[in-house]
Amino acid sequence: MSDKSHDPNQMTGAAMIVRALIDHGVTDIFGYPGGAVLPIYDEIFQQSQVQHILVRHEQGAGHAAEGYARSTGKPGVALVTSGPGATNMVTPLTDALMDSIPLVCISGQVPTHLIGNDAFQECDTVGITRPCTKHNWLVRDVNDLAKVLHEAFYVATSGRPGPVLVDVPKDVQFATGTYHPPRKSDVHRSYAPRLKGDAAQIRKAVSLLANAKRPVIYSGGGVINSGLEATKLLRELVEVTGFPITSTLMGLGAYPASGKNWLGMLGMHGTYEANMTMHDCDVMLCVGARFDDRITGRVDAFSPGSKKIHIDIDPSSINKNIRVDVPIIGDCGNVLGDILQVFKAEAKKPDIRSWWQQIAQWRARNSLYYKKSNDVILPQHAIQALFEQTRGKDTYITTEVGQHQMWAAQFYGFEEPHRWMTSGGLGTMGYGLPAAVGVQVAHPDSLVIDIAGDASVQMTMQEMSTAVQYELPIKIFILNNQYMGMVRQWQQLLHGNRLSHSYSEALPDFVKLAEAYGAVGLQVHKPADLDGAIKEMISVKRPVLFDCRVAALENCFPMIPSGKAHNEMLLPEQANDEATAKAFAGGKALV
Amino acid sequence: MNQPASAYFIEDRHDPNETHTLAVLVQNEPGVLARVIGLFSGRGYNIESLTVSETEAQKHLSRITIVTTGTPMVIAQIKNQLDRMIPVYQVVDMTQTKRSIERELAMVKVRGQGEHRVEALRLADAFRARVIDATTESFVFEITGNTDKINQFIDLMRPLGLVEVSRTGVAAIGRGPEGM
Numbered sequence: 001m002s003d004k005s006h007d008p009n010q011m012t013g014a015a016m017i018v019r020a021l022i023d024h025g026v027t028d029i030f031g032y033p034g035g036a037v038l039p040i041y042d043e044i045f046q047q048s049q050v051q052h053i054l055v056r057h058e059q060g061a062g063h064a065a066e067g068y069a070r071s072t073g074k075p076g077v078a079l080v081t082s083g084p085g086a087t088n089m090v091t092p093l094t095d096a097l098m099d100s101i102p103l104v105c106i107s108g109q110v111p112t113h114l115i116g117n118d119a120f121q122e123c124d125t126v127g128i129t130r131p132c133t134k135h136n137w138l139v140r141d142v143n144d145l146a147k148v149l150h151e152a153f154y155v156a157t158s159g160r161p162g163p164v165l166v167d168v169p170k171d172v173q174f175a176t177g178t179y180h181p182p183r184k185s186d187v188h189r190s191y192a193p194r195l196k197g198d199a200a201q202i203r204k205a206v207s208l209l210a211n212a213k214r215p216v217i218y219s220g221g222g223v224i225n226s227g228l229e230a231t232k233l234l235r236e237l238v239e240v241t242g243f244p245i246t247s248t249l250m251g252l253g254a255y256p257a258s259g260k261n262w263l264g265m266l267g268m269h270g271t272y273e274a275n276m277t278m279h280d281c282d283v284m285l286c287v288g289a290r291f292d293d294r295i296t297g298r299v300d301a302f303s304p305g306s307k308k309i310h311i312d313i314d315p316s317s318i319n320k321n322i323r324v325d326v327p328i329i330g331d332c333g334n335v336l337g338d339i340l341q342v343f344k345a346e347a348k349k350p351d352i353r354s355w356w357q358q359i360a361q362w363r364a365r366n367s368l369y370y371k372k373s374n375d376v377i378l379p380q381h382a383i384q385a386l387f388e389q390t391r392g393k394d395t396y397i398t399t400e401v402g403q404h405q406m407w408a409a410q411f412y413g414f415e416e417p418h419r420w421m422t423s424g425g426l427g428t429m430g431y432g433l434p435a436a437v438g439v440q441v442a443h444p445d446s447l448v449i450d451i452a453g454d455a456s457v458q459m460t461m462q463e464m465s466t467a468v469q470y471e472l473p474i475k476i477f478i479l480n481n482q483y484m485g486m487v488r489q490w491q492q493l494l495h496g497n498r499l500s501h502s503y504s505e506a507l508p509d510f511v512k513l514a515e516a517y518g519a520v521g522l523q524v525h526k527p528a529d530l531d532g533a534i535k536e537m538i539s540v541k542r543p544v545l546f547d548c549r550v551a552a553l554e555n556c557f558p559m560i561p562s563g564k565a566h567n568e569m570l571l572p573e574q575a576n577d578e579a580t581a582k583a584f585a586g587g588k589a590l591v
Numbered sequence: 592m593n594q595p596a597s598a599y600f601i602e603d604r605h606d607p608n609e610t611h612t613l614a615v616l617v618q619n620e621p622g623v624l625a626r627v628i629g630l631f632s633g634r635g636y637n638i639e640s641l642t643v644s645e646t647e648a649q650k651h652l653s654r655i656t657i658v659t660t661g662t663p664m665v666i667a668q669i670k671n672q673l674d675r676m677i678p679v680y681q682v683v684d685m686t687q688t689k690r691s692i693e694r695e696l697a698m699v700k701v702r703g704q705g706e707h708r709v710e711a712l713r714l715a716d717a718f719r720a721r722v723i724d725a726t727t728e729s730f731v732f733e734i735t736g737n738t739d740k741i742n743q744f745i746d747l748m749r750p751l752g753l754v755e756v757s758r759t760g761v762a763a764i765g766r767g768p769e770g771m
Binding site: 127130135190 | 597599617618621622625626629633664667668671672674675676677679
């Protein structure tokens with residue numbers, strides 16, 4: 001009988017998990033202990049290569065891991081226990097699936113012989129998380145664990161990135177087996193994402209681009225996921241072609257907001273010039289975006305006269321909502337590189353001066369206009385002030401979901417990718433604060449700001465305690481209008497101004513709340529005090545809750561009303577009661 | 592078109608529905624069928640028929656045959672959504688290849704006496720159904736064929752004392768020497 005006790009690859013399942021994390025270069029994980037993960041926590045305790053951040057709720061661990069991933073391009077890792085630990089991860093997993101964020105969640109499970117017995121803290125974790133992960137695994141044999149963990153990291157980060165979950169029963173964590181480092185054969189042979197675009201399709205695309213009279217580039221989160229090279233190539237393509245460029249919410253920062261070809265964000269709360277350019281263009285190049293319903297407006301009136309080129313790594317994104325003329329399946333970076341190469345070799349910069357003149361006219365409508373006040377802080381002004389004060393600094397922005405999120409997207413100028421963390425697809429209120437925790441863990445010396453709303457921020461407020469414990473100096477910049485602003489806006493527009501349950505009564509005193517957590521609270525009411533208060537917030541090297549009291553009834557414009565097309569936007573100066581009523585008329589809209 | 596009050600764009604889609612038979616080759620592992628079925632229910636696709644069995648035990652390969660209906664855009668989505676699942680090797684649209692054979696097996700229990708019994712046996716013979724169980728007052732027929740043929744046989748058995756039917760669902764394979 002051979003003596004395996006000296007084989008360094010013989011170890012317990014719990015030790016394998018920590019070892020696999022180290023082998024995949026993981027330095028920080030977010031988690032919460034419980035009965036079914038205690039062996040793993042015991043291993044974590046006895047090493048120092050992987051830092052564990054203790055959150056206050058598993059949802060916080062998931063969003064923190066998302067923030068970590070989005071701001072670094074590396075996978076985020078969360079560790080949770082069975083039962084409620086796993087069910088609390090459903091929201092962040094779904095969020096990461098919608099926004100294609102690489103996330104590896106390891107969950108504990110009751111021992112294998114108890115599975116199916118309704119044991120204490122048992123739930124069907126792989127069943128519950130099947131539709132909200134890219135893939136998931138239940139590991140029943142410790143000798144499968146290494147392979148599954150390595151595959152999990154590969155699946156999460158390759159192709160279209162996404163969340164994965166590995167469910168490990170407690171007896172498998174205790175059992176001893178053989179570990180092996182990552183190897184190619186760990187991955188399903190059936191999984192092979194296509195990275196290289198088809199050459200013939202790329203030629204077709206270049207020919208369309210080279211002959212375009214009214215082109216537009218519409219980029220999305222896929223460019224950022226593809227990596228810094230894709231961002232560089234996108235910028236080069238804009239430079240070489242001279243085309244105007246807009247982006248989705250998820251794609252902000254891939255092209256700099258200060259760039260001369262930048263039209264601003266498109267879609268429901270995008271700029272007038274971005275949406276009009278999309279509507280009237282003759283050639284559209286969509287790079288790593290998915291024609292989401294917040295982007296397209298009315299589908300049958302979406303950019304009716306254009307030839308559409310769509311680059312996406314996921315074939316199921318093609319022709320899902322909008323039929324395109326030239327689909328190119330592949331990694332954005334790869335395909336952009338090929339397009340650039342062919343374009344530079346065979347095509348000239350088309351003359352689109354008259355198109356730019358048209359765009360200038362749309363731009364002159366100044367669709368982000370708002371009226372400043374000396375008495376009350378306008379939320380748009382607060383974002384602009386924050387942007388001015390942080391310009392040139394090493395800053396990361398996260399958001400919650402609602403009006404403040406749209407204002408942040410409209411008024412904060414992003415110059416680089418990976419600087420903007422927001423819940424785009426799922427629209428998860430409560431995302432921003434824990435995401436900021438994750439970003440700050442990844443970038444300890446940077447300025448990390450969560451632009452928040454008073455309603456959203458209360459959904460995951462408990463993570464302030466995490467920030468204080470780990471001395472993470474995140475800044476929670478709350479645009480406090482005492483409403484669920486976006487809900488109220490829709491109620492005003494579509495439900496006869498009946499503000500059903502959208503008013504935040506009994507708001508906490510955010511300054512005292514900050515102090516109770518051991519953080520710093522600041523409050524500002526007057527426009528004149530805003531800049532000074534923001535300066536103070538930035539200079540404090542501790543977590544800050546910044547209660548920025550803003551105009552309560554301000555709404556977010558411009559806006560594509562529901563059921564309308566890109567060229568039927570409601571602009572801020574038109575948004576009086578009568579025009580609003582007309583724009584939303586039809587059906588029971590304004591009974 | 593009048594829009595009801597909604598934060599979503601609600602549209603009527605008028606493209607006609609088509610019926611397609613898809614052959615899906617998957618890694619036979621726990622949960623793989625749940626993934627496929629969950630995809631259909633989660634995204635609101637239809638399953639008209641579903642047949643699944645391991646086909647290559649040594650390679651742990653299973654073949655799932657799904658009959659589904661939808662507009663051409665939805666059918667294309669279904670194929671892409673299936674194809675991007677991690678344990679899915681290949682998705683072949685047997686209807687689109689126009690070179691496939693589809694078969695289904697049904698066991699049909701009929702109870703009756705006298706003229707009904709004779710007539711049932713006569714029809715079974717015409718449909719090349721075999722008797723696989725018999726009592727003095729019943730038959731179980733085994734019939735193989737495409738879905739239409741089986742539907743037709745069952746309809747004919749109904750007035751003759753149809754008791755119950757067990758069907759396998761559709762299995763499909765391509766014509767000619769090539770595999771999928």
